[in-house]
Amino acid sequence: xxxxxxxxxxxxxxxxxxxxxxxxxxxxxxxxxxxxxxxxxxxxxxxxxxxxxxxxxxxxxxxxxxxxxxxxxxxxxxxxxxxxxxxxxxxxxxxxxxxxxxxxxxxxxxxxxxxxxxxxxxxxxxxxxxxxxxxxxxxxxxxxxxxxxxxxxxxxxxxxxxxxxxxxxxxxxxxxxxxxxxxxxxxxxxxxxxxxxxxxxxxxxxxxxxxxxxxxxxxxxxxxxxxxxxxxxxxxxxxxxxxxxxxxxxxxxxxxxxxxxxxxxxxxxxxxxxxxxxxxxxxxxxxxxxxxxx
Numbered sequence: 001x002x003x004x005x006x007x008x009x010x011x012x013x014x015x016x017x018x019x020x021x022x023x024x025x026x027x028x029x030x031x032x033x034x035x036x037x038x039x040x041x042x043x044x045x046x047x048x049x050x051x052x053x054x055x056x057x058x059x060x061x062x063x064x065x066x067x068x069x070x071x072x073x074x075x076x077x078x079x080x081x082x083x084x085x086x087x088x089x090x091x092x093x094x095x096x097x098x099x100x101x102x103x104x105x106x107x108x109x110x111x112x113x114x115x116x117x118x119x120x121x122x123x124x125x126x127x128x129x130x131x132x133x134x135x136x137x138x139x140x141x142x143x144x145x146x147x148x149x150x151x152x153x154x155x156x157x158x159x160x161x162x163x164x165x166x167x168x169x170x171x172x173x174x175x176x177x178x179x180x181x182x183x184x185x186x187x188x189x190x191x192x193x194x195x196x197x198x199x200x201x202x203x204x205x206x207x208x209x210x211x212x213x214x215x216x217x218x219x220x221x222x223x224x225x226x227x228x229x230x231x232x233x234x235x236x237x238x239x240x241x242x243x244x245x246x247x248x249x250x251x252x253x254x255x256x257x258x259x260x261x262x263x264x265x266x267x268x269x270x271x272x273x274x275x276x277x278x279x280x281x282x283x284x285x286x287x288x289x290x291x292x293x294x
Contacts, residue, residue, distance in 0.1 A: 006124075007031045010044040013112055021122040022048065039113055060098045061126050063159050067152050069094060069103070074148035084110055102126055115139055129293045130154075130276060137284035147283050154279045158272070165268055172260075188224065191216035 009031055010020045019040060025031045028045050035042045069090060076086035087107035094100040102123050109119035117136035120127040131151060138147030195213045198205055241247035256262045280290035
């Protein structure tokens with residue numbers, strides 16, 4: 001199965017309007033075929049250039065915003081409102097300006113003949129593959145409102161799980177931070193005091209004591225600044241390294257092998273996998289496609 005590629009495209013509708021967007025497909029030919037089925041004559045189809053580092057700042061839309069939008073949209077569809085009219089209302093009521101703009105663009109695509117799922121597919125930063133494929137299953141099965149409610153519930157549970165993981169990580173992080181600060185204070189403030197006392201007493205200090213005194217002097221001087229800069233540099237490198245595909249893979253493998261954190265991350269990953277696959281299959285998405293999305 002070819003690895004999905006993101007293509008940017010431009011084309012003309014049957015009314016002569018110019019449309020642009022992005023599509024994920026296995027090849028350029030798939031994009032062209034898809035656009036023609038949507039009555040769009042493609043003029044430009046090219047692979048989106050890949051950056052060395054993916055430094056996107058995100059969509060600016062939180063999961064909570066998506067949940068609220070999805071719930072409200074499901075309620076309107078269940079009440080019998082036409083899809084375009086529901087999108088029009090939500091685009092005016094949504095407080096998040098970026099989401100409101102996206103809803104307006106989705107409405108325009110639906111009016112141009114796109115299915116709702118295909119219109120969402122053009123905005124992958126806000127609506128991922130799971131969201132889009134579940135919507136597509138809901139549209140084809142005539143149960144869009146049910147699927148939207150199920151989606152909102154899934155996102156809410158994912159948010160809750162994420163919050164629980166963060167809460168579980170707070171205590172060990174606080175303990176480690178306090179321990180590091182205490183050691184730092186001892187090495188910079190307490191040890192030098194004892195070092196002066198030992199020097200006044202004279203004699204030769206044991207090797208371990210001399211090592212600690214030397215390390216204390218290093219940290220109390222320029223060495224402390226160098227260590228701090230080194231830590232900041234290492235953290236910065238890890239953050240940017242994780243934004244690359246290989247970097248994320250390598251760091252995830254390392255984290256999974258950690259004694260306590262690794263076990264927690266494995267349990268979270270299994271819970272997320274089973275919940276995602278169960279939601280997709282329960283919504284009518286074929287299991288093979290569900291595994292690919294998951």
